[in-house]
Amino acid sequence: MMPSRRPMMTAGAPAQRQRGLVLFVALIVLVAMTLAGIGMVRSVDTANLIAGNLAFKQGTIQSADRGIETAFQWLIPRATGTALYNTDPAAGYFSAPPVQPPDYYDPSVWANSGCVNGCTPDPDTGVTIRYMIHRLCKCAGTAPEGNCPSGEPNECGISYDTSGKSPGGSKTSGAAVYTSTPIMHYRITVRADGPRNTASVVQTTLAIRQ
Numbered sequence: 687m688m689p690s691r692r693p694m695m696t697a698g699a700p701a702q703r704q705r706g707l708v709l710f711v712a713l714i715v716l717v718a719m720t721l722a723g724i725g726m727v728r729s730v731d732t733a734n735l736i737a738g739n740l741a742f743k744q745g746t747i748q749s750a751d752r753g754i755e756t757a758f759q760w761l762i763p764r765a766t767g768t769a770l771y772n773t774d775p776a777a778g779y780f781s782a783p784p785v786q787p788p789d790y791y792d793p794s795v796w797a798n799s800g801c802v803n804g805c806t807p808d809p810d811t812g813v814t815i816r817y818m819i820h821r822l823c824k825c826a827g828t829a830p831e832g833n834c835p836s837g838e839p840n841e842c843g844i845s846y847d848t849s850g851k852s853p854g855g856s857k858t859s860g861a862a863v864y865t866s867t868p869i870m871h872y873r874i875t876v877r878a879d880g881p882r883n884t885a886s887v888v889q890t891t892l893a894i895r896q
Contacts, residue, residue, distance in 0.1 A: 746813055746878035746886040753817040753876030754890055756802050761819065761872060765894045770870075772827050779819045782826035783873065790875060790887045799877075813880045822871045822891075830870065830896075843871035845893060869893045 760777065764770050773781045778800030788795045802808075802815035822843035825834035830842040846868060876888045 743884045746880040749813040750876040750878045750888040753815040757817045757874045781821045783820040817876045820873045844868045
């Protein structure tokens with residue numbers, strides 16, 4: 687009988703299998719590194735976008751000061767007399783505040799408002815500034831000391847200089863009677879719209895002598 691011959695295993699077979707495994711692991715590591723790199727780039731882009739939006743937001747808040755100053759300069763020459771008894775929507779002036787506070791971030795609320803630079807974006811900052819002025823009185827179109835259409839007294843936010851008081855009773859015994867010129871209170875609301883759809887609303891209250 688002829689002896690059977692068994693196939694001999696070559697020494698190179700295990701090395702070939704190892705090289706295939708190393709290539710597979712290297713591909714997995716390469717994919718993982720690629721995904722990590724993409725995630726890092728997106729994270730940096732997001733951080734830069736957030737930082738830019740915060741900078742534009744801060745810019746609109748700072749620009750709102752121009753709206754307050756413009757509204758103040760509009761009020762000063764009209765503070766005496768009866769000019770401010772009546773509403774002037776074209777100038778953004780209202781002789782009484784709304785019954786329900788509006789959403790000042792709604793653009794439709796600003797259909798009647800005053801503007802800085804003609805409601806066009808500032809060439810340096812790109813910010814558009816609008817403002818509204820509300821006389822802090824109960825009734826519109828009524829003198830501070832007058833009566834509302836309903837017959838009720840027109841209650842207004844008025845203060846007096848304490849140096850102008852004289853002794854005597856007004857409502858209670860011993861109360862001071864104020865003889866100085868009344869100081870009317872007005873609320874100014876400013877909206878500043880900047881780049882990247884940023885918007886800021888700022889409110890302040892002014893006291894102006896009548």
